[in-house]
Amino acid sequence: MPDRNHDLSERKKLILKAVIDAHIKNGEPVGSKALTKHELISCSSATIRNEMAELENLGYLEQPHTSAGRIPSEAGYRFYVDWLLDRYNLTNAEINELKANLSQKQAELDSIMDTAVKLAAKMTNYTALSVKPKILRITVSRYEIMRIDDYTCMLIMLIGSMVKTKYMHSEAQIPVQAAAQLSSVLNMTATGITASEFNMPLIMKMESAMGEYDYMVTPVVKAICQAMSEFDGSDLKFEGVNRLLSYPEYYDVDRLREILALFERKDDFLDVISNTGGDKNGINILIGRENVVKVMDNSTLIFKSIIQDGVPVGAIGIIGPTRMDYKRVIATVDSLAKGVSAALDRGGPKKIKGSGPGDAER
């Protein structure tokens, strides 16, 4: 089916769109009579009934029971999203809010994503999520030993663009130069190395470079490896989970429990999002059972990748009932993802040259 668009007459498309729009608005099945009031539809309820019956045969509409109106099927939503959706532009107020919030933040992935995901939840009134992909090869690009007192120091590691810190408590006194020296030895010998590559030859090399302070190497390397194993780049955050409670779809506590339990299964989400990521530049929309996770029967997931320097570094998205305001959500997710990507490129840590704006901040 190369272009199902042409399978439907204009009138059928109009009616399908009208049904879905109405259903999105009030959540109830839509009957033929109600549609006669639609300004663009000028035929009688009987005609509409005939058309709706055909749309049902085609799989785009469903009947909860004989004497009810029609509701969109998943295929119906899919058609709607693919062909019938007119573009929605955020209001100026919304755009301003978005810009104001994103631009005042420092261009750090973490904080900017946090802001964005909160904004997404607020603007759409659905649950928003942010994803940072798993870092497969965890390596430290910079080390720093910060000496806190005679027996304590803090190990600071730059992993990707994230900082991981670890307190270290030593039995032996830590001389001031030892900390500084250890920092530089680490930076010279142990950057870009995975935990498993900390082998004995390397450790011996480091020990000889440390001279009289060689006793510090082993505990520090242990701490580094532990920190690396603790560091789990992948992260999935949900924001505004309770917003789902506004929608009758989730009035059933059992369904609610299912979806909340789902939110705990972060790995599944990461799978879905990374596997679906075929479309790196566009909006991804997964309606109902299109989601790998089965429980999401009545829910839709909409997300878009965040691109930094041409590489996807995460995603931001929305989860809500299949009956969601697609126009608004798509527009919001799109703008937010673009906004975040732009903010990251503007002055992110990886962008080096002097092309960016003047100040350290902004």
Add this chain to the structure above:
Amino acid sequence: MPDRNHDLSERKKLILKAVIDAHIKNGEPVGSKALTKHELISCSSATIRNEMAELENLGYLEQPHTSAGRIPSEAGYRFYVDWLLDRYNLTNAEINELKANLSQKQAELDSIMDTAVKLAAKMTNYTALSVKPKILRITVSRYEIMRIDDYTCMLIMLIGSMVKTKYMHSEAQIPVQAAAQLSSVLNMTATGITASEFNMPLIMKMESAMGEYDYMVTPVVKAICQAMSEFDGSDLKFEGVNRLLSYPEYYDVDRLREILALFERKDDFLDVISNTGGDKNGINILIGRENVVKVMDNSTLIFKSIIQDGVPVGAIGIIGPTRMDYKRVIATVDSLAKGVSAALDRGGPKKIKGSGPGDAER
């Protein structure tokens, strides 16, 4: 009423306890007949009825409707908690789990609290919360400038026992020595200082100490002040919110929505917890309307302070229906809070060995 304990005959206390125990167990109103099966109660149902009627007059019991059994009132729970509760000891398995989880963690407030709050939710099957108090006087005890490339560096600040980092992007090249020098200047002149104390004389002093790199001072100080203002020590985390769904008390979606909305109002919680904190060493129990926040009608909040070096640095607690397993929850919260306090004292960053605080912070 200095000691309401003596207002009640032993038999009334026994019956009250039996009612509450039974109600906690199955969540349903308890009738007189059911109590005759209680092994310690050896009178007839009629007698129990009379006693229960009196307990109702005293305000300890309530009747949902005429033909139902009795349920405990808030005052009933209060009496129960204050006078009737026998001590519960965690099982060895539980103690081992607790120890295993807490001791393997580094003694960092953040990570140990995270572990503890997750454990609390898991062990009690209620929602757990962790609180870190607002730091009133935000000062940096250590600075470190980590140079990332010619135009980028990262500012690392130790605030209390937390690390705050900030990327800085510069137009001008950052020489290697400049970063190191700036670190040491900052540590010499700007530790223990609040944002408002970064005044012009101080900045000028720093600039003269930086010599030819004096142009770096202003942007860095700006970044420091911004970081300080962004840094909000106070933090409240909830864990296992969806566990509430297991309890019929929260089967009503409206109530659920109320309590989830409550979880968003973190400031209120911080107020409640810091204002109730009269009892720094004991367990705090707030039943139903005893909570400042009104919505918590049917919920109980139990928490205990975390003490580090004699100073409260946070709290850990449980929220659940008023009908909760007080024995277990109290024992769990108590052990966890003690465990965390102990772990922090054992090797925390502030514990300096024999000498005492010979150091920039505190």
Add this chain to the structure above:
DNA sequence: ATTAGCACTCACGCTCTTTAAGTGCTAAAT
């Protein structure tokens, strides 16, 4: 003071009925 006995209350679950919204089909109209 305790208890057996009994009348009374009231939520809960059951069936039965009514209501109203909406459909499908047929036959007439355009």
Add this chain to the structure above:
DNA sequence: ATTTAGCACTTAAAGAGCGTGAGTGCTAAT
């Protein structure tokens, strides 16, 4: 060849009526 009016049919939801049972409060006997 569509479209439409009309009508019989279906069905969920809402309400009415009724028996059931757990539980109470009271009274009188122990």
